[in-house]
Amino acid sequence: MCGIVGFIGMPVKGTLITDSLKKLEYRGYDSWGVAFLSKGRIESFRAVGSINKIPKKIQEISSNLAIGHTRWATHGRICKNNAHPHLSSGNDITLVHNGIIDNFSELKTRLSGNSFNSDTDSEVILKLIEEKMDSGSDLLHAVSFAVSLLKGSFALLVFSSIEPAKLIAVKNESPLLLGVSDKGIFAASDQIPLRNFTDRFVFLEDGDIALISKNSFECFDFSLNPVERKIIKVESNVTSSGKLKYSHFMLKEIMEQPFVLKDVLVQDKKNFSEISFLIKKSNLVFIANGTSFNACLFGKEFFSRIAGINPRVIEASEFPYELDFLPENSLIFALSQSGETADVLDSVRKARKKGFKIISMVNVFNSSLVRLSDKVIYLNCGEEIGVASTKAFTSQIALLFLLANSFAGKFDSALIELNSVSSLMQQAIDFNLDSVKALSAKIKSFGDVYFIGRNLNYAVALEAALKLKEISYIHAEAFQAGSLKHGPLALISKGIPVIVVAPKDKVFSDTINNAIEAKSRGAFIVGVSNESNEVFDFFIKLPKVNELLFPLVSIIPLQLLAFHTAVFLERNPDRPRNLAKSVTVK
Numbered sequence: 272m273c274g275i276v277g278f279i280g281m282p283v284k285g286t287l288i289t290d291s292l293k294k295l296e297y298r299g300y301d302s303w304g305v306a307f308l309s310k311g312r313i314e315s316f317r318a319v320g321s322i323n324k325i326p327k328k329i330q331e332i333s334s335n336l337a338i339g340h341t342r343w344a345t346h347g348r349i350c351k352n353n354a355h356p357h358l359s360s361g362n363d364i365t366l367v368h369n370g371i372i373d374n375f376s377e378l379k380t381r382l383s384g385n386s387f388n389s390d391t392d393s394e395v396i397l398k399l400i401e402e403k404m405d406s407g408s409d410l411l412h413a414v415s416f417a418v419s420l421l422k423g424s425f426a427l428l429v430f431s432s433i434e435p436a437k438l439i440a441v442k443n444e445s446p447l448l449l450g451v452s453d454k455g456i457f458a459a460s461d462q463i464p465l466r467n468f469t470d471r472f473v474f475l476e477d478g479d480i481a482l483i484s485k486n487s488f489e490c491f492d493f494s495l496n497p498v499e500r501k502i503i504k505v506e507s508n509v510t511s512s513g514k515l516k517y518s519h520f521m522l523k524e525i526m527e528q529p530f531v532l533k534d535v536l537v538q539d540k541k542n543f544s545e546i547s548f549l550i551k552k553s554n555l556v557f558i559a560n561g562t563s564f565n566a567c568l569f570g571k572e573f574f575s576r577i578a579g580i581n582p583r584v585i586e587a588s589e590f591p592y593e594l595d596f597l598p599e600n601s602l603i604f605a606l607s608q609s610g611e612t613a614d615v616l617d618s619v620r621k622a623r624k625k626g627f628k629i630i631s632m633v634n635v636f637n638s639s640l641v642r643l644s645d646k647v648i649y650l651n652c653g654e655e656i657g658v659a660s661t662k663a664f665t666s667q668i669a670l671l672f673l674l675a676n677s678f679a680g681k682f683d684s685a686l687i688e689l690n691s692v693s694s695l696m697q698q699a700i701d702f703n704l705d706s707v708k709a710l711s712a713k714i715k716s717f718g719d720v721y722f723i724g725r726n727l728n729y730a731v732a733l734e735a736a737l738k739l740k741e742i743s744y745i746h747a748e749a750f751q752a753g754s755l756k757h758g759p760l761a762l763i764s765k766g767i768p769v770i771v772v773a774p775k776d777k778v779f780s781d782t783i784n785n786a787i788e789a790k791s792r793g794a795f796i797v798g799v800s801n802e803s804n805e806v807f808d809f810f811i812k813l814p815k816v817n818e819l820l821f822p823l824v825s826i827i828p829l830q831l832l833a834f835h836t837a838v839f840l841e842r843n844p845d846r847p848r849n850l851a852k853s854v855t856v857k
């Protein structure tokens with residue numbers, strides 16, 4: 272979703288801001304814009320679409336104060352006027368915003384004497400600041416006044432040509448951090464665009480206003496009482512953040528899963544025992560969205576099969592409706608790659624208010640979820656840039672398996688077993704690399720693709736269907752294999768692909784029977800298994816592995832299937848339409 276960057280420091284080229292903004296592209300956006308202070312005036316540029324043709328005026332500009340924004344439309348259609356930065360009527364204040372202002376209609380009514388250039392909720396913030404400065408306030412006090420009236424989520428960057436030595440950053444329930452470098456001080460939605468400049472970050476808290484100058488910063492609460500925020504040095508991630516030899520980030524992230532698993536498994540045994548101890552005393556509830564939600568389904572199965580407890584799994588956007596019915600000893604276990612997903616954060620904040628403890632499993636260092644948690648397990652799988660989550664998913668499954676085993680006193684043996692899966696994941700790639708691409712060439716022509724599985728493998732089917740639909744835009748749906756004849760079988764017609772996730776386990780023959788039922792109605796059956804069967808029209812061959820860990824190998828060719836299908840259809844798997852990597856609004 273929206274991404275923001277800002278800079279104040281020594282004069283830099285305009286392309287430094289556009290290049291940084293490009294590093295936020297992965298979050299998803301439909302338009303973009305930048306504003307610079309140049310020769311005492313604000314120069315701005317906005318456009319719909321991708322950041323590709325950088326106008327000459329930006330390439331040539333030299334500026335020591337700038338802000339930029341990638342917009343993922345919420346309030347107001349996708350058009351140049353709704354793109355950020357917004358400019359005050361006197362062209363002397365400019366602002367970018369990520370988030371949603373819940374009371375914007377109310378505020379717009381209050382500001383009815385003003386003329387608005389956009390349909391966005393963001394422009395009301397600018398107008399409030401402008402009004403206050405027009406009545407004699409300085410920029411900091413005007414921002415403090417404006418934000419005290421706002422309800423909702425907002426990360427803001429603001430500067431004014433009237434006070435050219437200041438950049439102001441505000442954070443409330445939307446991500447924002449500062450990066451302190453030799454060139455000057457940056458602000459951004461996440462660390463990725465700042466990695467080339469610094470490893471020293473300031474993680475702003477909700478309710479913070481930062482007053483930034485070229486070589487220092489001060490933080491305040493919304494009433495301008497000083498608050499202390501420290502600079503934290505963050506080591507670079509384990510994997511390279513570039514695409515390396517791959518055409519797309521998603522492909523790179525799929526292919527690196529076998530060796531990333533080794534890094535993921537470098538975990539602190541004591542942390543796992545402490546978390547296991549907390550779980551023992553509690554009613555365990557998993558919450559997450561999307562792929563992380565699918566990973567929770569494995570958590571539930573692992574805990575019930577290995578640890579003998581039966582946790583609940585609740586989609587984070589539904590969690591607030593369940594909150595009042597949860598037992599007092601509930602322990603909320605939140606999974607999130609980004610640690611910035613709005614529904615997860617909202618649920619966690621509400622759960623904390625009720626006095627529940629929070630455990631999280633997160634990839635991004637010191638993200639908002641981490642700061643709301645009592646205990647954290649880091650995925651350590653390196654930056655995940657592709658919108659479709661891949662390596663974070665396998666890392667989550669591996670660590671949930673490790674945690675359930677830690678609970679059962681088997682941390683060490685589980686660690687050994689998991690380490691040995693790395694080479695089996697590589698085999699899953701090697702066996703299927705070319706054949707899955709050929710399968711994608713067939714799948715791409717279908718409007719519907721179905722995935723079936725039982726038990727843990729139903730969760731694999733769910734995740735495989737999510738991958739295919741989100742990047743290829745083909746309708747893909749998962750069913751419990753046994754439920755086919757209770758309705759979904761009516762969808763099957765000649766040639767429709769049904770992908771059957773069926774390892775050789777005790778339910779193998781039941782699942783094969785369901786595949787036969789679908790085939791009898793004309794389906795084209797793709798078997799995903801470590802055992803061939805005559806019902807399979809196409810076989811995705813997998814190595815033998817402990818049945819609880821089969822998902823770690825079976826999901827990989829299905830990720831590749833989704834990837835190649837999208838590429839065949841000329842859809843960019845890294846940036847699927849309408850989607851964002853980090854879903855920072857509810």
Ligand code: M6R
Pocket residue numbers: 560561562563564606607608609610611612615658659660661737738741850851852853854
């Ligand atoms: O960062 P999170 O794990 O909290 O993200 C949750 C979902 O938004 C995310 O998994 C989404 O469903 C992905 N696009 C799936 O590939």
